[in-house]
Amino acid sequence: MTEANTTTGSERNAGPAADTASPRPSRRALLGWGGAGLALGAAAAGGTAAALRTGADAQPAASGGDAVPFHGAHQAGIATPVQDRLHFASFDVTTTDRAALVKLLQDWTAAAARMTAGHEVGDGAISDNEELPPDDTGEALGLKPSRLTLTFGVGPGLFEKDGKDRFGLRARRPKALIDLPAFPGDNLDPARSGGDLCVQACADDPQVAVHAIRNLARIGMGKVAIRWSQLGFGKTSSTTPDAQTPRNMMGFKDGTRNIAGTETARLDKHVWVGEKDGPDWMTGGSYLVARRIRMHIETWDRTSLREQEDVFGRDKAEGAPVGREREHDEPLLKAMKPDAHVRLAHPDSNNGVTILRRGYSFTDGTDGLGRLDAGLFFIAYQRDVRDGFVPLQTNLARNDALNEYIQHVGSAVFAVPPGVRDKGDWWGKALFA
Helix, strand or coil, X not given: CCCCCCCCCCCEECCCCCCCCCCCCCCCCCXXXXXXXXXXXXXXXXXXXXXXXXXXXXXXCCCCCCCCCCCCCCCCCCCCCCCCEEEEEEEEECCCCHHHHHHHHHHXXXXXXXXXXXXXXXXXXXXXXXXXXXXXXXXXXXXXXCCCEEEEEECHHHCCECCECCCXXXXXXXXCCCCCCCCCCCCCCHHHCCCCEEEEEEECCHHHHHHHHHHHHHHCECCEEEEEEEEEEEECCXXXXXXXXXXXXXXXXXXXXXXXXXXXXXXXXXXXXXXXXXXXXXXXXXXXXXXXXXXXXXHHHCCCHHHHHHHHCECCCCCCECCCCCCCCCXXXXXXXXXXXXXXXXXXXXXXXXXXXXXXXXXXXXCCCCCEEEEEEEEEEECCCCCCHHHHHHHHXXXXXXXXXXEEEEEEEEEECCCCCCCCCCCCHHHHX
């Protein structure tokens, strides 16, 4: 969890846009998972107005019913204006047939392009042949696209597992796609960690996001299986400087300063893989770290206001840094306690490390002892995990006062290829070339 290194914003999709569906009347109001936004972090530097870019044109963040272009130089869902809901799924590849895996990725891409445009998968949910299951599961019929984005990534296990080069890809594994080290305080559940492939579905309607993952899993039956998944609500950062900053589940404003999609230079420096970074198939892509962070809500709720503010380094009412009056005032790091979250996560405390974050809050009922199973599903994108999340989390894990109230219980890392350029392209095509 990173306070100074919160960097969400709007994405620049520089390629031709996918066909979009004509507006459909919604058959119901938006379904909510409830709860406040969560994301421990808020001082990364430079939050400017978010925009959705299509080609060279910049447009304001889309309304909830609009479609986000699927095709582009970068995958949507990274710097795209943050939607309200999340369904993240990690998959194990169960097939050993390279050709079958390639066909699956082609089918997934075609389905993703249709769903993000507001269309049904394949021939739709209503089939002419009542003896066969329809191509689409149907729960999103009548719903708008809701700014659905689907972001695809590949994990270390796709390249090698148990010492085996599964699909002839071992030599193509990026050096930046490392196995994350064990950090102090980690209590990782293997059942909620890792994965060969991932899809991040974000939308303003949770049913649209769930429908997308459900249909991709169905298409992949016999070739992949969901290893774990996570529902999220309450985007954890603001994408426009004049919007009200969301509060995390500890009650503090979060995501005060973020890289916006209009900040091309900062995206190129901190998020997108460059031509010289290697390998070629990752140019224009990024690296994703996902962490399921359990919050000890009951302990936090019994903590004094003064201690809560000392832990974060911000005041709870306005969100102003210690010694300042307004939320967006530049933090005075030396005015904070040495172990304050904002101070330790700030780029100035980490040799300039800056990551792009778009995590979500979660509540998954109780743990059987009457305690909420709740916290932050942390998502971070960066140009190189070795220069981004690893040194940042190493510093936080060792020194952050917030560690008394949280624990990392799930973890995964994925290489996220560049965007699908046109209808002849597909997720991972350059990797398998």
